[in-house]
Every structure is written in structure tokens, then in C-alpha cells.
Amino acid sequence: MTLPMILDIGEVSRQSGLAVSTLRFYEEKGLIQSCGRRGMRRLFEASVLLRLALISLGKNAGFSLDEMDEIFTFQDGVQIDRDRLMNKADELDLKIRQLTAVREGLRHAADCSAPSHLECPTFQRLLDGALKKNKVKRKTKGV
Amino acid sequence: MTLPMILDIGEVSRQSGLAVSTLRFYEEKGLIQSCGRRGMRRLFEASVLLRLALISLGKNAGFSLDEMDEIFTFQDGVQIDRDRLMNKADELDLKIRQLTAVREGLRHAADCSAPSHLECPTFQRLLDGALKKNKVKRKTKGV
DNA sequence: CTACAAGCTCAAGCTAACTTGAGGTCAAGA
DNA sequence: TCTTGACCTCAAGTTAGCTTGAGCTTGTAG
Structure with missing residues (x-):
């Protein structure tokens, strides 16, 4: 079968x-x-x-x-570092929050007719929300 | 000042x-x-x-x-395509759901002691959930 | 005034993640 | 038998997103 x-x-x-x-x-x-x-x-x-x-x-x-x-190599016997996974999960958490902010930002931008979105208070609020969480992320090297 | x-x-x-x-x-x-x-x-x-x-x-x-x-170029006078923004927002929606699934998958994997996570039912359920959404390719208008 | 840190330009180099190309193998159908 | 077409290897090419290097210019502190 x-x-x-x-x-x-x-x-x-x-x-x-x-x-x-x-x-x-x-x-x-x-x-x-x-x-x-x-x-x-x-x-x-x-x-x-x-x-x-x-x-x-x-x-x-x-x-x-x-x-x-x-x-992702959860092979038999091979113990994958638990902390490593949790860490990655936490990174994803942050990323999800950021993506959510960007998504809301885009949706807002599609509706808001302000001349410059960078100056629109709603947009800025969304941005700030995402960036606040970002503060923890001081690193010299970009992707 | x-x-x-x-x-x-x-x-x-x-x-x-x-x-x-x-x-x-x-x-x-x-x-x-x-x-x-x-x-x-x-x-x-x-x-x-x-x-x-x-x-x-x-x-x-x-x-x-x-x-x-x-x-992201919301310059004065330059009208950015509203559909384009909404489309991007929808793409983000999907992505957020996938990321959430991966995050849960990682958290689960860190706790679950199954020999192979690819065979763990919880893990598979999460995976399937993410993939199912992937199938739903709606929206008539592409980039 | 002169040393030098911080700018500048332009070209070349680098990594990740693939793709493409040249040339070869092999089983199956006309 | 001959020809396809799907597979193979290995090397080189491609794109994005930067970084590095060589060589030149300036504002300012000593």
C-alpha cells in the first residue's frame, strides 16, 4: 500500500x-x-x-x-542544541513583530493620503513600535 | 534650539x-x-x-x-500604487503565518524528545498548517 | 603650517545561493 | 541500430548586497 x-x-x-x-x-x-x-x-x-x-x-x-x-537536522542520535533552537525561536518572535508593523504600515499607507508617510503620525507610531523592540539588537555587521 | x-x-x-x-x-x-x-x-x-x-x-x-x-518612496506628488502596497501586505500576512509556524515548530522541537522531528505528529501538524496556507495563492493582480 | 582623521571616487573583490554550459552516460522507443 | 531525453559531473557565470583597496582632498587640532 x-x-x-x-x-x-x-x-x-x-x-x-x-x-x-x-x-x-x-x-x-x-x-x-x-x-x-x-x-x-x-x-x-x-x-x-x-x-x-x-x-x-x-x-x-x-x-x-x-x-x-x-x-533542521534532527537526525537520530544527533542532539540539536536546545538553547540554539529557543534562541532562534526568540529571534523569530522579534521578526514577526517587525513584520506585523511593516504590514500595518503598508496597509495604512495604502489608505492614508498624507503627502509624506514618513511624517504621518500613524505611520511613525507603527515604525516606532517596531524599532523599540529592535533596540536590543546592537550589532556592527549587517546581513 | x-x-x-x-x-x-x-x-x-x-x-x-x-x-x-x-x-x-x-x-x-x-x-x-x-x-x-x-x-x-x-x-x-x-x-x-x-x-x-x-x-x-x-x-x-x-x-x-x-x-x-x-x-517606500512616498515622495510628495509621487503616487505609489495602492494595489501594490496591499499586495505586499498580503504577502507579509502569509509570511507571518509561516514564521509563526516555524517558531512554534522550533519551540516544540526544543522540548519534544522524539528521535526524528520530521516524524513527530505535532511537528508535522505545524508544518502542514504552514504549507496549507501556502497553497492559497489568491489575488489576481501580480507585480 | 602641517599632520591626520575623516571624507571622497572608482574599481575590484567577496559571500550566498543558485544557474548555465560543455561534454558524457544510459535505457527505451521507432 | 539510432536517437531521444533524462540524468550525470565539474567549472564557470550571475545577482544582490555590500566591503575593501588605492589614491586623492579637506577641515581642524597642535
């Missing part, structure tokens, strides 16, 4: 929406694994699709591939 | 936390503007700090510099 558990790279590409070259690239980086070869061709377990979905989410969340390699 | 309204690039760098080279780069891209020069040196109005804060938020939200150049 198990549906095709083994997929070739083209099938994974079709189902994940990622380019074949991207899949090979991810495998080389260690983000995903093929479960063997048939001749020269890579074979993948269907579970790789779940993992790729997780990677997409992570990318969207702003994680780098390297970070995800560390964070 | 207005405090120094005019800042030189070093001061902007100090107050914004961005490298001087980054500020010059942003100016070249048109993301910020200097209000003139003293000799060869750029001068900035204090308001550039607010704009830079907005840019930082936007970057965090995953906007590219080019996008922000279009979206």
Missing part, C-alpha cells in the same frame, strides 16, 4: 517545485540526502519532500542554508 | 549602525538622499535616520533594496 517511496530527481523537482540543479546543490551542501543511485541516477525517498518543505519555510523565515543545515 | 539637523556621514553611520560604505551604497541606489555637500562631503538631514530604520525593517521583512526603492 505504500505509494512510490522512491523518486528520481525529476519527480522530486516536479513535486517540490525546485529546480533539479537546486536539488543537486542542496544535496552537495548536505541539506538533503539521496538514498542511493540506480546506475548514475540519484534516488530519493519521498520524505525528502517534507524536508524540502521545511527548508522552504526556513528560507522564508530568513534562515541561511547553513543555519538550516545545523538547525 | 533644534539639535543638529544636519549630519555628516560618520554621524549617520554611528546613529544608524550602518557602515559608511553601506550608506554611500544606499545613496547610489537611490534609497536615501544626501541634502547636499560641504566641500566634497555629503550632508544628511536627520530624517534619513527614520528612513534607514524603515529600510532595516523592510530588509528584515525580506524586501529587496529595489523593492523598497519602489515601495
Whole structure:
């Protein structure tokens, strides 16, 4: 009753929406694994699709591939640093608040007809809200 | 008794936390503007700090510099496309939901001692939740 | 007045995350 | 048998977003 558990790279590409070259690239980086070869061709377990979905989410969340390699590798026996995860979760918290502020800012800007939004009090309030939380983030280096 | 309204690039760098080279780069891209020069040196109005804060938020939200150049330029007279803003806000909505799922996933993973989180039902539920929303690609108008 | 820190320009370099290209393998259908 | 088409490798190219380096200019403190 198990549906095709083994997929070739083209099938994974079709189902994940990622380019074949991207899949090979991810495998080389260690983000995903093929479960063997048939001749020269890579074979993948269907579970790789779940993992790729997780990677997409992570990318969207702003994680780098390297970070995800560390964070999302919940392999058997490999204990992933609990603090590290919590820390990442906290970073996401901040980010979510900021995104929410930006979203509200955009929605407001679409409706508000002030000449310059940078001077609109509502807009500034939203901005300030987001920045206040940001204060904790003193770092010399940008992304 | 207005405090120094005019800042030189070093001061902007100090107050914004961005490298001087980054500020010059942003100016070249048109993301910020200097209000003139003293000799060869750029001068900035204090308001550039607010704009830079907005840019930082936007970057965090995953906007590219080019996008922000279009979206965050609420200049006098320049009418920014209302649909475009709303569309961006909707994109952020989706992103916020995904980030929330990832955050919960991380928090769960930190506590759950299942051997493989990809197989943990709670984790999968969170993942599915995020992915389901992803399917809903509404909105007729693209960029 | 002269040293020098802080500016400046322009070109080149760097990292992440992929993509593209050249050239080769292999199973299957006409 | 011959031809496709999907796969392979490895190297080089691409884009975004900056940073670095070389070489030149200035305002100001000693």
C-alpha cells in the first residue's frame, strides 16, 4: 500500500517545485540526502519532500542554508542544541513583530493620503513600535 | 534650539549602525538622499535616520533594496500604487503565518524528545498548517 | 603650517545561493 | 541500430548586497 517511496530527481523537482540543479546543490551542501543511485541516477525517498518543505519555510523565515543545515537536522542520535533552537525561536518572535508593523504600515499607507508617510503620525507610531523592540539588537555587521 | 539637523556621514553611520560604505551604497541606489555637500562631503538631514530604520525593517521583512526603492518612496506628488502596497501586505500576512509556524515548530522541537522531528505528529501538524496556507495563492493582480 | 582623521571616487573583490554550459552516460522507443 | 531525453559531473557565470583597496582632498587640532 505504500505509494512510490522512491523518486528520481525529476519527480522530486516536479513535486517540490525546485529546480533539479537546486536539488543537486542542496544535496552537495548536505541539506538533503539521496538514498542511493540506480546506475548514475540519484534516488530519493519521498520524505525528502517534507524536508524540502521545511527548508522552504526556513528560507522564508530568513534562515541561511547553513543555519538550516545545523538547525533542521534532527537526525537520530544527533542532539540539536536546545538553547540554539529557543534562541532562534526568540529571534523569530522579534521578526514577526517587525513584520506585523511593516504590514500595518503598508496597509495604512495604502489608505492614508498624507503627502509624506514618513511624517504621518500613524505611520511613525507603527515604525516606532517596531524599532523599540529592535533596540536590543546592537550589532556592527549587517546581513 | 533644534539639535543638529544636519549630519555628516560618520554621524549617520554611528546613529544608524550602518557602515559608511553601506550608506554611500544606499545613496547610489537611490534609497536615501544626501541634502547636499560641504566641500566634497555629503550632508544628511536627520530624517534619513527614520528612513534607514524603515529600510532595516523592510530588509528584515525580506524586501529587496529595489523593492523598497519602489515601495517606500512616498515622495510628495509621487503616487505609489495602492494595489501594490496591499499586495505586499498580503504577502507579509502569509509570511507571518509561516514564521509563526516555524517558531512554534522550533519551540516544540526544543522540548519534544522524539528521535526524528520530521516524524513527530505535532511537528508535522505545524508544518502542514504552514504549507496549507501556502497553497492559497489568491489575488489576481501580480507585480 | 602641517599632520591626520575623516571624507571622497572608482574599481575590484567577496559571500550566498543558485544557474548555465560543455561534454558524457544510459535505457527505451521507432 | 539510432536517437531521444533524462540524468550525470565539474567549472564557470550571475545577482544582490555590500566591503575593501588605492589614491586623492579637506577641515581642524597642535
